[in-house]
Every structure is written in structure tokens, then in C-alpha cells.
Amino acid sequence: MAKAIVVIVGGGVGGILTANLLAKHSKQIQVQLIDATGTHQYQPGWLRVPFGDYRPESLRYPIRRLLHPSVELITEPAKHIDTDARHVVLQSGKQVPYDYLVIGTGAYPHPEEIEGLAQGAHTFYTEEGALRLNQALQQFRGGRIVVGVAGFPYKCPPAPHEFTLLLDDWLLARNLRQQTELTFVTPINRLFPIETVAPVFENAFKERNICVETFFNTESVNSEKRVIASLEGTELEYDLLIMIAPHRGAEVVSASGLGDRGGWVPTDKQTLQVKGHENLYALGDATDLPVSKSGAAAHFEAEVVAQRLVEAVEGRTPQHLYDGHVMCMIETGGNKAMLINFDYQHPPRTPKPSHALKIAKGLFRRAYPLAVLKAPLTAGVGFFVRPGEA
Amino acid sequence: MLTSNRTIDARGSQCPGPLSELIRAMKEAELGEVIELWTEEPRTKTDAREWCEKAGHEFLGVESAEGYERIWVKKAR
Structure with missing residues (x-):
């Protein structure tokens, strides 16, 4: 046959x-x-x-x-x-x-869908963008940083939040945090789309004095004046802008x-x-x-x-x-990470960040090609870590 | 029931999909146009009402249909 x-x-x-x-x-x-x-x-x-x-x-x-x-x-x-x-x-x-x-x-980011976004905003959602942002951070000496989500949908929903918390750590370690105003913008009225996870980020952002602008749907970026404007009528000045563009197939x-x-x-x-x-x-x-x-x-x-x-x-x-x-392992800064696990029927439980999960996340990155892709040792692991039972 | 200039069927889309669809439609709409949104997410009506307050648009109302809700919003600025 x-x-x-x-x-x-x-x-x-x-x-x-x-x-x-x-x-x-x-x-x-x-x-x-x-x-x-x-x-x-x-x-x-x-x-x-x-x-x-x-x-x-x-x-x-x-x-x-x-x-x-x-x-x-x-x-x-x-x-x-x-x-x-x-x-x-x-x-x-x-x-x-x-x-x-x-x-x-x-899925691919499409910054050209928002006026001025491609010219004015950094991104870490491409290899090239992540490298360019690395150079920009090395030159940063303090000022106003705006990070956020420019539009839905986008892949890896917690990544912008993880980035912001890691950025806060990075600025603290370089004695730049006091000279820096850090603002996170999001198109919806809470910090994270999943309601059970949003409070974890809200608390972490509050503790770290990171300002949050909700209902901020990016309308345009003026890279000469360094201003990002929302559809709702809010304007924010920035020295460094890092935005996640809406994605398309x-x-x-x-x-x-x-x-x-x-x-x-x-x-x-x-x-x-x-x-x-x-x-x-x-x-x-x-x-x-x-x-x-x-x-x-x-x-x-x-x-x-x-x-x-x-x-x-x-x-x-x-x-x-x-x-x-x-399943998602999420960086929460301060050398910690958290795990969320959910399906159509079970929303994630409110997770607790821990050092152990941060270590697990690092190990996963190293084991990934062998365990996940090449010899799928992890195939079937989903049956053992059911949402709601984990 | 209200009449609308455009209907968006966001049934099957999870939060924040329906609200994002509404916001995108409002961006493209002309002043005075009424957009009708169909959603299965029970949270959308509260979110849409809050968004209208912040963005200066008019939340006209919500009505239950079979397994989903119909929301009407008017572009006011």
C-alpha cells in the first residue's frame, strides 16, 4: 500500500x-x-x-x-x-x-498598521529588534521609558509584562531606576487579559512603582517629538519606547x-x-x-x-x-518565575512566583531542543499536569 | 432593538478579542455611526461601557440573545 x-x-x-x-x-x-x-x-x-x-x-x-x-x-x-x-x-x-x-x-508582528510605530518603537519580538534594543539599553542613562501592547492579538501574552519586570531589575542593578520613569500601556482596562493572573502583575508593578495606563489603544507614534498617542486621547512623552505590535497570520x-x-x-x-x-x-x-x-x-x-x-x-x-x-512559565523579576496552566474549561489559578520555577525555566530552555522537539520525551506530559489539578 | 451601521460578530472570540474588535471598528467608523457587537464573553458589556466612558463615546445599550449578547455603541467624537 x-x-x-x-x-x-x-x-x-x-x-x-x-x-x-x-x-x-x-x-x-x-x-x-x-x-x-x-x-x-x-x-x-x-x-x-x-x-x-x-x-x-x-x-x-x-x-x-x-x-x-x-x-x-x-x-x-x-x-x-x-x-x-x-x-x-x-x-x-x-x-x-x-x-x-x-x-x-x-504569527508575525505588523508595526506598519499603526502610524509611526515601526520608526519610533523598539521591539524584542524579532531577533533583529531584540539586538537593536540591547544597543539602545546600553546607551540609556535615565529618562522616561514606555513599554506596552500596541494591539491584539500578539503571541506570548505575558512577554511584555515579563520584559517590564526584568527591565526594572536591570535598571536597579545599574543604579538607573531612580532616574527612570517606567510606564506600561495596555489597550484593555486591566493589566493582563486573564483575570486570575492580572492581580499578580498588578501587585508586582505597584511594588516596583511602575505606572500603568489602561485603555491605551495606540493610535500613533511621533518619533521626532517622542510622543505616543492613544485613541482615547492620552499622550505620553518618552525617551525610550518598547511596544508590541499587533500580529497577523x-x-x-x-x-x-x-x-x-x-x-x-x-x-x-x-x-x-x-x-x-x-x-x-x-x-x-x-x-x-x-x-x-x-x-x-x-x-x-x-x-x-x-x-x-x-x-x-x-x-x-x-x-x-x-x-x-x-502551560506558561512566566518571569516575574527578582529572580523568580510563576507557572500558569489552563484549558478551555479551567481558567488558571492565581499563581505564586518562586525561585525554583525560575531555575526550572532556565533548565527548560537548555533541554528544549532535545526534550521537546527532537526526541519528544515530553509528549504526553499534558496528561499528568491537568489544569485545575496541578 | 437599536439600528446600527455595522455589526461585528465576535462570537467564539475570547476576552479581550470582542473588545479589541469593537475598538478597531470604532477607529474606522465615522462620527455618529452606531456599531453593534455580538459577543459570548459576559465581561464585554462592562468593559465596553468603561471603554466608552474613557474614550468619550456613547454606550447605547445591551440586549441578551440566544447564547450571546448584543451591544450597541455610538462614535461620539
């Missing part, structure tokens, strides 16, 4: 883990992974590049080295997905046929008519099938699922997608369902 061909677009957490989980079934399934660059980036590490803690090179992994040998890697941008003809068209025009397709094409998704207005793939929240396409799956940041855009969500989704694909290829009715499980 001919092998079923599963093509995966995107070499992020979801794509690589799905490929490696399917590789165990290489007798029935041939797996091909398409990635534009051939390099996997450990994006959570960019948070600490501005502080000089990590070099960007240490966060890059050649995808070939992360993949099971039986998985074929195609290093070329995917330009179009033709769901009628069942093939992916690459930049060169080459067509890659599939029986099943997995879309794991990610990948171009290939929109170009193929598979995305909604934001370029997100309409995805069934349990089966992870692309709505209206039985042989298409989507996972990670690329979807329109009502869960955080994070590597952990992509990880748990990859397990479900891989299991369902194996069931389908073996002629069984796919039964595994995604329950919305997400």
Missing part, C-alpha cells in the same frame, strides 16, 4: 513536533516539512536578548538537526496552498503534493484564501481541522483558536494532530481532541 503523504508547513514548535511524532509511523506515513529558512528560533529567548543574557545565535537551531531522519525537509518559502489540487506551491514554482496538510505557519495563509481578516486559519477548537477541509489541520499561532498564541499550546496541539493523522491513515475514525491546554 502506498504511504500517505503528510506535508507540514512551518518549522516552529507545532510543525517540528508533529513531524517527529509522525516519524514513528514511517511505515505508513511519509512526512515532509516545508520551512522558509531551515532554521528554528527559540523565540521565548528573545525576551532576554535586550539585557545581554542570551546571544541570538544560541537560540537558533538548524531544523534538519531537530528532525527525525525519515522526515524530508524542504527549505523554501511556501507561496500558495491549493486545496483543490492538494498541493503546496513553493517560491520556485515547484509543487509539493499532499494527502494531509498541517498548517503551522505562525502568515502571508501564505491569506494568499491561499485560507485566513480570516487577520490572516488566522479558521480551525475547529477540538479536532484542529481547518473548517471545511477534512484533510487539513492547523496548529499553533496560525489558528484562530481562543487560546494564547504560545509554544506550549502548539506543543499540546501537535500531539492531537499527530494522533488524529495516524488514526485517519490507519482507516480509523480520529478520536483525539484538543482541550485547549496551555
Whole structure:
């Protein structure tokens, strides 16, 4: 019997883990992974590049080295997905046929959507941006810093808050905190979207004298006058501005008519099938699922997608369902971190920051390529750490 | 029931999705336009009312529908 061909677009957490989980079934399934660059980036590490803690090179992994040998890697941008003809068209025009397709094409910041944001604001959401911010911080001698969220959605929701707390530590260590006014801006009326987690950040920001501007929907940035203005009519002057731009889905998704207005793939929240396409799956940041855009969500989704694909290829009715499980280790400054764990049914409990979790987070970063992506030792870990029971 | 110039169906979107959709629509709307928002998030009505107060827009009202709520907001500045 001919092998079923599963093509995966995107070499992020979801794509690589799905490929490696399917590789165990290489007798029935041939797996091909398409990635534009051939390099996997450990994006959570960019948070600490501005502080000089990590070099960007240490966060890059050649995808070939992360993949099971039986998985074929195609290093070329995917330009179009033709769901009628069942093939992916690459930049060169080459067509890659599939029986099943997995879309794991990610989310990307679009600063150009807000007037002046690209010119006036720093970011740590790209490797280049994180390095440029590192240089700006080294030259900073005190003044007004504004950090914040310029628009929803964006990936890794706690990252701007983590950054602000780490920045406070960094300024304190350099005797610059007293000369610095630190303000955090957010489009909504509380510091963090998840209600049970918001108080932890609110207390930490209060203790550290970090001003918070809620209902601040960034309308424009004037980089000459160094002023950021909100739709609500508030203006803030700054010497250093660090903003997270609203994200959109990948171009290939929109170009193929598979995305909604934001370029997100309409995805069934349990089966992870692309709505209206039985042989298409989507996972990670690329979807329109009502869960955080994070590597952990992509990880748990990859397990479900891989299991369902194996069931389908073996002629069984796919039964595994995604329950919305997400886990997040969050830096809270002062050498501490906290863990939140939740799914569709159970919101996270209010977490408690600890030194042990900070150490765990550091260890996770080191173990990540081997434990999470290459040899998925952690596959199935979700069953042991259920939200509400952890 | 109020009449609106535009309806945004944000059902299925979790917090803060519906409010973000409303704010984006208000940014694009003309002065005096009424936007209707459909949401399954029970918190959205309170958030939308608070946002209107801060941003200087008019919160016209909320009505329960089957499994969701309809919220009307008018661009006032």
C-alpha cells in the first residue's frame, strides 16, 4: 500500500513536533516539512536578548538537526496552498503534493498598521529588534521609558509584562531606576487579559512603582517629538519606547484564501481541522483558536494532530481532541518565575512566583531542543499536569 | 432593538478579542455611526461601557440573545 503523504508547513514548535511524532509511523506515513529558512528560533529567548543574557545565535537551531531522519525537509518559502489540487506551491514554482496538510505557519508582528510605530518603537519580538534594543539599553542613562501592547492579538501574552519586570531589575542593578520613569500601556482596562493572573502583575508593578495606563489603544507614534498617542486621547512623552505590535497570520495563509481578516486559519477548537477541509489541520499561532498564541499550546496541539493523522491513515475514525491546554512559565523579576496552566474549561489559578520555577525555566530552555522537539520525551506530559489539578 | 451601521460578530472570540474588535471598528467608523457587537464573553458589556466612558463615546445599550449578547455603541467624537 502506498504511504500517505503528510506535508507540514512551518518549522516552529507545532510543525517540528508533529513531524517527529509522525516519524514513528514511517511505515505508513511519509512526512515532509516545508520551512522558509531551515532554521528554528527559540523565540521565548528573545525576551532576554535586550539585557545581554542570551546571544541570538544560541537560540537558533538548524531544523534538519531537530528532525527525525525519515522526515524530508524542504527549505523554501511556501507561496500558495491549493486545496483543490492538494498541493503546496513553493517560491520556485515547484509543487509539493499532499494527502494531509498541517498548517503551522505562525504569527508575525505588523508595526506598519499603526502610524509611526515601526520608526519610533523598539521591539524584542524579532531577533533583529531584540539586538537593536540591547544597543539602545546600553546607551540609556535615565529618562522616561514606555513599554506596552500596541494591539491584539500578539503571541506570548505575558512577554511584555515579563520584559517590564526584568527591565526594572536591570535598571536597579545599574543604579538607573531612580532616574527612570517606567510606564506600561495596555489597550484593555486591566493589566493582563486573564483575570486570575492580572492581580499578580498588578501587585508586582505597584511594588516596583511602575505606572500603568489602561485603555491605551495606540493610535500613533511621533518619533521626532517622542510622543505616543492613544485613541482615547492620552499622550505620553518618552525617551525610550518598547511596544508590541499587533500580529497577523502568515502571508501564505491569506494568499491561499485560507485566513480570516487577520490572516488566522479558521480551525475547529477540538479536532484542529481547518473548517471545511477534512484533510487539513492547523496548529499553533496560525489558528484562530481562543487560546494564547504560545509554544506550549502548539506543543499540546501537535500531539492531537499527530494522533488524529495516524488514526485517519490507519482507516480509523480520529478520536483525539484538543482541550485547549496551555502551560506558561512566566518571569516575574527578582529572580523568580510563576507557572500558569489552563484549558478551555479551567481558567488558571492565581499563581505564586518562586525561585525554583525560575531555575526550572532556565533548565527548560537548555533541554528544549532535545526534550521537546527532537526526541519528544515530553509528549504526553499534558496528561499528568491537568489544569485545575496541578 | 437599536439600528446600527455595522455589526461585528465576535462570537467564539475570547476576552479581550470582542473588545479589541469593537475598538478597531470604532477607529474606522465615522462620527455618529452606531456599531453593534455580538459577543459570548459576559465581561464585554462592562468593559465596553468603561471603554466608552474613557474614550468619550456613547454606550447605547445591551440586549441578551440566544447564547450571546448584543451591544450597541455610538462614535461620539
